[in-house]
Amino acid sequence: MGYEPQADFGTPASDAADSITLTIDGRETTVPAGTTVMRAAAELGNNIPKLCATDSLKQFGSCRLCLVEIDGRRGTPASCTTPVEPGMVVRTQTPALHKLRKGVMELYISDHPLDCLTCPANGDCELQDQAGAVGLREVRYGYEGENHLDSAKDLSNPYFDFDPSKCIACSRCIRACDEVQGSFALTMDGRGFESKISAGTAADDFLSSECVSCGACVQACPTSTLQERKVVEIGTPDRSVVTTCAYCGVGCTFRAEMRGEQLVRMVPWKDGKANRGHSCVKGRFAWGYANHQERILNPMIRESIDQPWREVSWDEAFAHAASEIRRIQAKYGKESVGGITSSRCTNEETFLVQKLIRAGFRNNNVDTCARVCHSPTGYGLKTTFGTSAGTQDFDSVMQSDVILIIGANPTDGHPVFASRMKRRLRQGAKLIVIDPRRTDIVRSPHIEAAHHLPLRPGTNVAVLTAMAHVIVTEGLADEAFVRDRCDWDEYAHWAEFVAQSRNSPEALEPVTTVDPADLRDAARLYATGGNGAIYYGLGVTEHSQGSSTVMAIANLAMATGNVGREGVGVNPLRGQNNVQGACDMGSFPHELSGYRHVSDAAARALFEADWGVAIDPEPGLRIPNMLDAAVEGTFKALYVQGEDILQSDPNTKHVSAGLAAMECVIVHDLFLNETANYAHVFLPGSTFLEKDGTFTNAERRIQPVRKVMTPLNGLADWEVTQGLANALGLDWNYSHPSEIMDEIARLTPSFAGVSFERLDALGSIQWPANEAAPDGTPVMHIDGFVRGKGKFVVTDYIPTDEKTGPRFPLLLTTGRILSHYNVGAQTRRTDNVVWHPEDLLEMHPADAEDRGLKDGDWTWLASRAGETTLRVQVTDRVAPGVVYTTFHHPATQANVITTDYSDWATNCPEYKVTAVQVTASNGPSDWQESYDERSRRSRRIEAEAAE
Amino acid sequence: MNQRDHLVYMANQIARNFGTMADMGAAAATADHIAMFWDPRMKANVFADAAGLSPVAAAAVELLRGDPHPPHQTQATQFNAGDEVGHSDAG
Known part of the structure; x- marks a missing residue:
């Protein structure tokens, strides 16, 4: 298909229900009230010349090019700022208008370089197009006068x-x-x-x-x-x-x-x-x-991780990997191997990896990176609402009156949605932020949070329970909603619990460090401010009580009637592109796609009939359990697709010990990532630009991923998994990812109505999509919760076992920054490093002064798990006693610091709370030095094969 | 933490949290949770030796000895049926 610019109707569409009929250039048209004359004309195909107008922005009316004539009106009004009226008669092209526009355009061009042929926008320039549209053929003013033609370029941005x-x-x-x-x-x-x-x-x-x-x-x-x-x-x-x-x-x-x-x-x-x-x-x-030049395009193998890599053919790589898997299973048992699916890969690829484990490895040792991010969302929302996914679509935020953000930093982590959220806040919605750090959205242009509750890391449950205390004891609960939609007895029990004086904001202040009066006002605002929507992220889930916090959030939403319509809801902001999809596809060790437990014989029978193999009825190992078992000696081989567990998972030393104890680690990735330092087989991956498939975003929206170029490595990721599966004796012959989606739809009731054909027709589909909702489900729980009544769960605050003390007096919490993504494997290989070349440690001025540290100093950061060095950034964005860093750079390896503590229900690591000490440093840690050397040696590729 | 210590810690942590949810039996809920989410070797490890287990966790292990598939205690352990739509995962 040739190149066509995206259509531009000049001004935004009106969403008014009333319509208006008018006449434009002799043609009658009917449009929503509030539509501009410019847009009404454009929708008829009459594109009025314009420069300052574009339909992504409010009308401005400065360029004077879009003038029109309207019967009964004097002069020539700007069509971009003139709303349609009933019976209006408009002319968009007359000799007088032509003359006016040409004159305006001539003035513009008189101070514009006439270098069209060598201009990078030649052929893709609105100014050029509009000069043609108004018939400008000469500029009478010359270029000798004062102009801007010699203005210096700003080349500071890398892009x-x-x-x-x-x-x-x-x-x-x-x-x-x-x-x-x-x-x-x-x-x-x-x-x-x-x-x-x-x-x-x-x-x-x-x-x-x-x-x-x-x-x-x-x-x-x-x-x-x-x-x-x-x-x-x-x-x-x-x-x-x-x-x-x-x-x-x-x-x-x-x-x-x-x-x-x-x-x-x-x-x-x-x-x-x-x-x-x-x-x-x-x-x-x-x-x-x-x-990027560091991308690996050829398969590689080696006998041990001390050796350099040897490039081999795909067939040899598959055969070697398969023989190692079978050898290890023969020696140590079929449960001694497993795999990890990737939330960066497509639904189809993820489905195939878990199928490979269940049907090829013949066990359920499959897990996904959702383990280390949003697994508590699954547990918490399933317990309370009956289904784990976010309740709303993103558009819903434009109907919110109160937005409560807890443990999320959307301007950095989910910036495009944050822009929508900020737009709603500028329109007047109120904002509550619960976060140890003063994130950017707390105070940004034309936005100021009504309440920022800077809680002590690890006390989410206490803060939410205190908010519930206020809502219940002050009679702010929506009892009509609760009686209609929830189990009243469970609510009464929960209400009795939260109403206890020990759960008041005042009683919990010593734990939370949050001003009780501020907390009370925030609770009142959420309960009474209209549509209340909660958005949360990993600052909720990555705690020892992550699942409890999710349940506490759901309790609040149900108690205030903020579920089941636009503008409200409970919205987990998913970290990676396909976390939701990876979970949907059966990536967890206890369940098949569509959230059916492996112990369910009827569910297994569906897959067994389709796949022709028996499925193990016992749950498999989760990622941390795989690593524990590896250290213990019962888990010996791992296939990792698109995931760098050495850098992303907690307690790096333990992860490295687990990987080092395995006899075959197969890494399937774009780059020799940190995990690949411990790998024996490397299977080159493909980027999202090189394959077809689907991703499912945080609003359950299944969206097409389309191949725009040939895979540089020769195979899309689904083809690599298929090659490995066939080497293991499976007889897979998918010729296109659409066939994998057909299998998913066949085996997964919530995807029953999904196909590539439907996605092409609709653009995207929000699951569940089936006979009851053929076009998908934007907002969930409208008429009732999935499984009958909403369930209130008592969430008592249990402090983490990760304690501060004299040796480790500070609390470290971690997060991400706008310019980088997760472990940075992709973004570190772009010019985004301009904004963030290294991980920094944020520290309050008081703590820095106590330690004699000033901005930019190198520091030694130590916990009970390990130590590293990085530079300090002195800022009051964090409270005294709290330090913060990102985990984007392997040179820092922030996860050397984090511990084995995890969420009680799901084993999601407690990344957000680590007791640490910070001191001045004059060099890298022993771990950093030894790791750097190991990493350098591990990435060697045999010269003769590499040439 | 070695694997044994980690598993004991996990069992105790589960038991402690269920213990705060007074509307359900903590031992039964812990047993249900372990049955649905733990790999056989993890279960076997805590079955082999009750040392270090809290009373509730130890009771849960005893329940599992008697019935490896105890009744479900929470919605988190009630999964979709084979042809059922709309529920979701429990991590």
């Missing part, structure tokens, strides 16, 4: 350039930054001829500004003023493919705009239902890892 000589001061970039992204990083400096776009900093460049490099300004720019470097380098695209981003759980839809097999740019797709045309720095720009 796009700002060339003010081409700027027409339409303010689209400023408005995109304000309205779409919500950063307010840009402004118009000066007046009249002196007007210029400014990043507002002393250096006045984008990189030093508040710009988050989301690309909204680049997309909005109608000229080549803001231009992607890749377009400058490669040229304009000649085709496009709609696909889904492979970064976070928002699941943004993009147009991969291509020239041949070369990706030119990723442009957010306006029709994407998760992102509504917006993007972040990762999805928009950070895809260069796909072609």
